[in-house]
Amino acid sequence: xxxxxxxxxxxxxxxxxxxxxxxxxxxxxxxxxxxxxxxxxxxxxxxxxxxxxxxxxxxxxxxxxxxxxxxxxxxxxxxxxxxxxxxxxxxxxxxxxxxxxxxxxxxxxxxxxxxxxxxxxxxxxxxxxxxxxxxxxxxxxxxxxxxxxxxxxxxxxxxxxxxxxxxxxxxxxxxxxxxxxxxxxxxxxx
Numbered sequence: 001x002x003x004x005x006x007x008x009x010x011x012x013x014x015x016x017x018x019x020x021x022x023x024x025x026x027x028x029x030x031x032x033x034x035x036x037x038x039x040x041x042x043x044x045x046x047x048x049x050x051x052x053x054x055x056x057x058x059x060x061x062x063x064x065x066x067x068x069x070x071x072x073x074x075x076x077x078x079x080x081x082x083x084x085x086x087x088x089x090x091x092x093x094x095x096x097x098x099x100x101x102x103x104x105x106x107x108x109x110x111x112x113x114x115x116x117x118x119x120x121x122x123x124x125x126x127x128x129x130x131x132x133x134x135x136x137x138x139x140x141x142x143x144x145x146x147x148x149x150x151x152x153x154x155x156x157x158x159x160x161x162x163x164x165x166x167x168x169x170x171x172x173x174x175x176x177x178x179x180x181x182x183x184x185x186x187x188x189x190x
Contacts, residue, residue, distance in 0.1 A: 001089060004085060004086045004089050005089065007086075008063075008086040008089075011059070011060075011063055011086070012086060012089055012090040014059065015056060015059070015060075015087065015090040015169070016090055016093070018052070018055055018056050018059070019052075019056075019090075019091075019094070019125065020124050020125075022048070022051065022052040022055065022056075022127070022128050023123065023124050023125055023126060023127030023128055024123065024124070024127055025048060025051070025052075025127070025128070026045075026048035026049075026052070026127035026128030026129065026130060026131070027122070027123055027127035027130060029044045029045075029047060029048045029131070030044050030045060030048065030127070030130045030131040030134070032044065033045075033131065034131075034134065038135055041131050041134060041135055042131065042132070042135045044131045045128075045129070045130065045131020045132040045133075045134075045135060046131070046132070048127075048128040048129075048131060049128050049129065049132065051128075052128045053168060053169075053172075056169055056172070057168075057169065057172035057182065058172075058182065058183055060083060060087075060169055060172040060173040060176065061172045061173065061175055061176040061180070061181070061182045061183065062176060062183070063173060063176060064083065064172070064173040064174065064175065064176020064177040064178075065176040065177075065179070065181060066176075067082075067176070067177055068176065068177050068178070068179055071177075078177050080174060080177065081170065081174075082173065082177075083169065083170035083171070083172070083173025083174050083177070084166060084167060084169075084170030084173075085170075086173075087165075087166045087169040087170050087173075088166050091162055091165065091166050094125045094126075094162050095159070095162060097117065097120065097121060097125065098121055098125065098126075098155050098158050098159050098162060099155075099159065100117070101117045101118065101121060101155045102154055102155035102156055102159060104117075105118075105154040105155060106154055118155070121155065121158055122158075125158070125162075126158045126161055126162065129157075129158065129161045132161075133157055133158075133161075136157075137157065
């Protein structure tokens, strides 16, 4: 982990800032769409997730392209999972906060404090996923409320979203490492 922090510390810091900024952005989008019905809420949720992945993905893809040049010059094989590894390091604070929250909620520990942690998770860590989360797990029937309380309110859905984010972001880096430029312009293609 020390090697990853030395090599990619600036990129990890940038990804953490992106996560917080896009979480707040996602909350704003979803607050604006929550009263417009499930379809608009779902579209707002999808938009905020895609915007987050476009922002982070472009940065990681560019870094993968730079590392490809370095590895080609040194004639070394690149670690194909390196993007997943350093994104997992970038997500450590999110995993820790959400994991502790999930454990506390599952066992009913410190229920008053967990509400504050829930708001931190929803506003500053996983706000871009709120629209999807509300769409998937809120329902007016009893089964939907049970699912919402068991999965979303306990933080398990946010842990899954974070794992998926690490994997998708790792894929963007890997594509750059393979020489795929996702931001190629017409001028670059000529």
